[in-house]
Amino acid sequence: MLLSVLISVGFLLGCGLFLAALLLLAEKKILNYGICRIQINAGRKELEVAGGSSLLTSLAEHNVFIPSACGGRGTCGYCKVTVHEGGGAIHPVEEPYLTPEEIAANVRLACQVKVRRDLDIAIPEELFSVSRYRARVEHKRPLTHDIVELRLKLLDPPALTFEAGQYVQLESAEYKGRESVMRGYSISSLPTETSHIELIIRLVPDGICSTWVFHHLKNHQEVNFSGPYGFFHLADTDAPIICIAGGSGMAPIWSIIRDMQARGITHRPTTYFFGALTQRDLFFLDEFKQIEKDAPWFKFVPALSQEPADSDWTGERGLITDVVNRHFPDASQHEAYLCGSPGMIDAAIAVLQNNGMPEHHIFYDKF
Amino acid sequence: MTPLADMSLLSSFLLIFVSAAFTDNILLARFLGMCSCLGVSKKVDTSIGLGTAVIFVTACTAALNYLVYRYLLVPLGLDYLRLITFIVVIAAFTQFVEMVIERVSEKLYNALGIFLPLITVNCAILGISLFMLNKPYSFLQAFSFGLGGGFGWFLAITLIGAIRERINEATLPRGLEGPGITLIIIGIMALGFIGFSGMIKI
Known part of the structure; x- marks a missing residue:
């Protein structure tokens, strides 16, 4: 009796371990793409990354931040980049977010393009000035019953250069089973003040990030955001x-x-x-x-x-x-x-x- | 002597294939693999993609599980562990195949590879591996049983996909839309497939 229990447990254990080891080995051997080179904007910047992960994360690891609200699950459609060479076929997940013109122009979602070989891509020039910032909440001040003003002191890097009208992507922390997300909020403070930024945030019913800001974020807590993004700024004309x-x-x-x-x-x-x-x-x-x-x-x-x-x-x-x-x-x-x-x-x-x-x-x- | 042993190798191979595909159709006679069938059968080309992946995986896992059963489980007296062992083998195999396909051909990966995670938990595949143990099959016969079973599933989902594509153009009563009408279609098709069941008894 004891022997048969031991045999069956031993067999299952051995079977599971053997297959898991096989899969791990296969993943190492088969899915090893080596070092891939990513050329951005015709030689403006060149990166060497370990192949195998998505273009979005590979770029972020080298401090090139493509805007993304869903964090790479292919549900927001923000992380569009042009992939001139090496992107492979369009993934079914991407299709709903791309217009026929974009597909013809090789536009892809960076989170769905896997880096398998050398890539030649194009991104908006302004994204080179985007980086990820660590900041501390200096105050959280209610403006109305459902709008707060958040004032953040930049820690690392210590200063942010932006144009009035641009936005940043604030990263919410995990809470009560809600996952960490990134949401875009416009900067409401002045560009002359580079050591701080202010954001105006409205509580969206059941919104993951705004609920976090309202009910979980405390004064002096540290937060992360990336930016600045966006083309919304005063045009250089004389029109009223x-x-x-x-x-x-x-x-x-x-x-x-x-x-x-x-x-x-x-x-x-x-x-x-x-x-x-x-x-x-x-x-x-x-x-x-x-x-x-x-x-x-x-x-x-x-x-x-x-x-x-x-x-x-x-x-x-x-x-x-x-x-x-x-x-x-x-x-x-x-x-x-x-x-x-x-x-x-x-x-x-x-x-x-x-x-x-x-x-x-x-x-x-x-x- | 079983009747199977009398036949030449080729004819028994064929007979098993045909009976697994038609008279004992895994989707229409046994109603297995229904969840992925309901989910993916909206269009013919995705049905064909998933169906092809199922053919490949059932054939290979039937052979693989046959070997595991015959040379590991039976000698060790662990016959009763076949269910859980088969599940693990199938899951590991589909993962492995997905990796290989992704590496070898991106085209094939986009056509078939994306369906493989769906198949990992497809009960039709487990069903075929378990049903083949009910008969005294040899290794090749087990392989042909898996191949036939997979082909039967492929055939059924492709037909359902074709019918659903046509039905999408028509206006249905609201309560019947989606899975409702699909289950009715499958039921009617299953009735049709009963006609095959008198032909071969294996």
Whole structure:
């Protein structure tokens, strides 16, 4: 009896160990791709990486950070790069995220391209200035009932150079069974202050990262982020400006307008429409009043869409797009900067184009 | 003397193949491998990809498990461990094949390799390895049983895929969409396959 138990246990153990050893050996021998060279932007940079892992992680290991919100699972479609040579066939996971034009232009998702041989790729030039930062929370200040301002002191590297309007990707830590994710948040502080950044974060119901910021992140805790990313910044023209934002879309506009003030750009009349539901969703009112006082070229127009009709609110009411429509029936000479939910931005673009604004004068940051 | 032993090698090989593929179709007669069939049979080309991978894996694992059973389990008196041993062997084999395919040919990997992790836990493959022990097969006969069983599964999922592709163009009552209508299709096809069962008895 004892013998048969021993034999069966021994057999199963031996069988499992033998097969596991075989697989490990095979993985070492078969899936060994050696050293592969990655050429980026026609020789701008050349990396030597150990083959076998994804392009996204191989690049990140060498401090080239491609934006990615899902962390390489192929579910966000952000990490697009052009792979001129060595990428192999398109993986079925990638297909839904690529347009036929992108497929023709060899655009791939970096997280789904496995480094098997030498690669020749192209990435946006600005990504070379992206790196990963370690920072400490200096304060977390509520702005409204569901929006906080996060002020981070940079530790390593100690300074960040960016343009007003760009964003960073904040990495949430694991908590209560939710995995670590990266989410993009616009920088709301000024580019002149390189030792700190500020972010404005709205609590998204059941959002992994924003819930972490609201309920788990504490003062003086250390966090990681990468950046700066994005092309959303003030264009170098003389056109008058219309800014439209809602909720935490405040962040890049708040930075851009104060940056204009700091840089002494006074010849471009600027109107900032800020949409919210009720009075309790408004913030920075006093700050903007002060800017209006100091800068005659600037006008702040907050608009509430769900404020009770009998309240003491004397400002604009209605959907932000209707308010913009009333103020600027002719927007053909203006430039527009939009930041907010995709729904708000699409509606705002429709109104502005309808009022004569050319498409290339409209800049936006959807989230 | 079993009737099988009388026959020439080739005809017994063929007979076993045909009976495993048609009269004893693993998907339609035994209803095994249903989960991956329901998931992947939306299109003919993915059905063919998965089906081909199943043919390859069933044939190889049937042979492999035959050897393990005959020369390890039986001599050691561990007959009752066949279920768990077969699972481990199948899982290790599919992992191994996935690695080899990925290394050897990227084209083949994109066509077949991505299905291999799905197959690791496909009950049809385990089923074939277990059913072959019910008959006094030789090594080659076991191999042909695996090959036939895999081919039967391939045939069934390809036919189902073709029917589903056509059905996608039609409007269905909402309650029948997806797995509902697929199970009905499989049921009707299974009825059709009963017709084969009178032909050969093995």
